[in-house]
Amino acid sequence: MPAGSKANARVAIVGAGPVGMVCALALNRRGIAVTVFEQEPFPPVEQRAATTHPSTLEMLEELGVTQKIVPLGMVSTAYRFHDRVTNTVVAEFNLDLMKDEFRFPFALQYEQYKMTASIAAEYANAGDFDVRFSHGVTALTQHADHVDLDIATPEGPDKLRADYVIGCDGGRSTVRKHSEIEFEGFTYPEQFIKIATPFDVATLNPNLVLRNYFSDPNEWCNLFKVRGEEPGGLWRAIFPLQADETEESALDPDNIEQRMQKFFPKPGRYETRYVNVYGVHQRVAGTFRKGRVLLAGDSAHLNNPIGGMGMNGGIHDGINLADKLARVIHGEAGDDLLDLYSRQRRHAAVKYVQAQTIANKRLMEERDPAIRQANFDQLRRTADNPETARSYMRRAALFDSLRDAAAVT
Template identity: 30%
Template sequence: MKRSDVLIIGAGPTGLVLALWLSKLGIKVRILDKTATSGTTSRALAVQARTLELYRQLGLTDAIVNNGHKMPAVNLWVRGKQAARVPFEAIGKDLTPYSFLEIFPQDQHERLLIERLQAFGVSVERQTELKTFVDNGTHLTAVLSGANGHEETCEAFYLAGCDGARSTVRKTLEVGFTGGTYQQVFYVADVEAEGQAVNGELHVDLDDADFLAVFPMAGNGRARLIGTVRDNRAEQADTLQFEDVSSRAIEHLKVKVNKVNWFSTYHVHHRVAAHFRRGRVFLLGDAAHVHSPAGGQGMNTGIGDAINLAWKLAVVLKGNASDNLLDTYETERIGFARQLVATTDRVFSFATADGPIANLVRTRVAPLLIPSVMALDGVREWLFRTVSQITLNYRGMPLSSGGAGDVHGGDRLPWAWDGDHDNFDSLANACWQIHVYGIAHEGLVSWCALRGLPLYVFDWKPVHQAAGLTRNAFYLLRPDTYVALVEASDDASVLDRYFAERKIQPRML
């Protein structure tokens, strides 16, 4: 009987990132998928700034940035005219090393993850399907079915359901998946095109025509069109071709399509699972939450799930924490998923709602308000922080404690770069670590040396104050780079209390 530490069901980006993170930390995994090959087409395009920050731990960031397309701005159109342009680079240049939206299609993304995973000696087991599983309390027993119908029984300490919106894992657990389905039928088309809206930036039509977004892709004139089909043609969604799609919105954005490389239609759901953990089983990605494509959040949120869970599984499996640590996965991720579904639902409903009032708001009110609102620095920064996911935090949750200045336990560590030193460089190490900006007190230095925890001390500079950091305070960082504890005093004993209360041993992973 094959045994592993973690059995991962589903080899999309979420499952692959989980497998890669765990493998890097020395955890034995199996990852399987019922498909014969990885995807050759994709709907997910956007890799947000926060994902690129976290990917530094896996050595993936440079490969994605160098092989994708940096999208510097989003443009909103109404009645065939550009109503507003929001440049990401100008807004985010002091907030993150990645002040842009990276376009890197999911099929390329998956191939990169699979390649890196193979370097750890782990391959995706294709045409292999989970049939049943039993949680025995101390481990799991699962029955798998291979390509030839041969059944295999295997064991694992934990099981991760990364198997999509129709998750077998979630259905087996009988976990609720409340929400609904948007009535609109969506289409997605990869095209070769030209025109004002094919300039390397994102363009969105807010009009009484069908909703349309034009995403740039790497390569001259390549673009991804995502739109809706609202009229009675939606009833024949399965047989629709690109030629059947309304051209009104395409004409409004002044796009001339020269060639269609790929076309598909689909429905979009908005749902969140009632629980993300049951015993030794976890739900991640689309198995736990699905929502509209507004803001390019879906794939990034699933990757965030994987990184949040991976280090906790590694700590527990290595005996450095009790199983209770794993409860914080649901606590930290389910609230964000619910908020995300609600937010994207509101945005999407505004952009696609039918009716005279909705059309009036989009075509008359929005053109007057959007340019004025987007001209405000605070609004532009809020929008960038939200879409890029750098504002996501775990404040007030069990693993978060303390605060000083603008930074509290549970926050993403603010980025600070003075032209020579980047405080994110040390975050490539997936471990507990401590940062001090200013002077590290002797007691803290001794505490870190005794326990073998890395201590990084940065000379205090104006960029640290501008980022919201506090001089001489110390910041305990989790292995996933979020701030666990902030302490403004020189009392290192708060670290002992922090770990003791949570039954965690602060050891290197």
């Protein structure tokens, strides 16, 4: 064993969301003992991320996950930008064009909770991959050579001593707060509403593909297909609430119906499967490392969901961190490598995910007719030229963010 390596090191991961579970699996594959604490009694079923980009599919393939989830999800080759006012397609980006470059020239529509549950079911509680549900971390204390965690369990309070702690505990991260790490950025004034319907919206509009972005100066919309739990799948629409609209009013069944009918008029009421209103933030933690505490995923960065980058960027954090932390624990590198993790992934979060998602939202909601037209012309030109279309897809699939982050020293 190399000098400096620690044979019985244990890493505690707080949160069994997609980032926590992928990071735990990647560390465990490198021979590191992990304990994952999840406050919920079982893998949470949350209707959030559904799009996994080609760059993430490549990483998950190395863990044996992509091969299992591709047959269960929906393969989405193209995505389209629509002008909702004229009901026309502005531009289409087709990942077929990237066949010579991307190992997976498609995005996979597969809900995050299904991926998380399948990793938990297949790998957890074997080979020192310990996952404890109904275990909420309430506090942590750092020492020179370990971290003590306080945990609330159904049997009462418990404690665990870990060599390192990774906070994958989402936007309200207890780990981040207890480590006194700033979460800089802003919250949008308007909330978003997500409506899922089993009605096949594609029968009303032949221009739909599995992923659609509708620009509209009054009410933009993202419309995606997901598998859901039924054979025909679900269409999931995300809209902004109006500035003076309350959550209660938006959730009123008649207002949900009106919102859907205004978008895609059809005879009869829309059936819905789930509807949520949620706040949207653009925030990045001041650092992703403080001593023996590390942050990854939503605990480290939050962004709006336009472009599907939050979970993808979080999984990229988890894979980058697992590699570096394993090298530190195995004595192959000094622990300053963990500062490099923080610099690289913070760079990707700020320069790519924050910048791109803020720009995506502006494009969807632009009100000035001249700017809207200029945006559409630019998007059309980008999509029509194979070279610019390729660069656009590389950036949107987060390959540029990975290349640039790797160059950060």
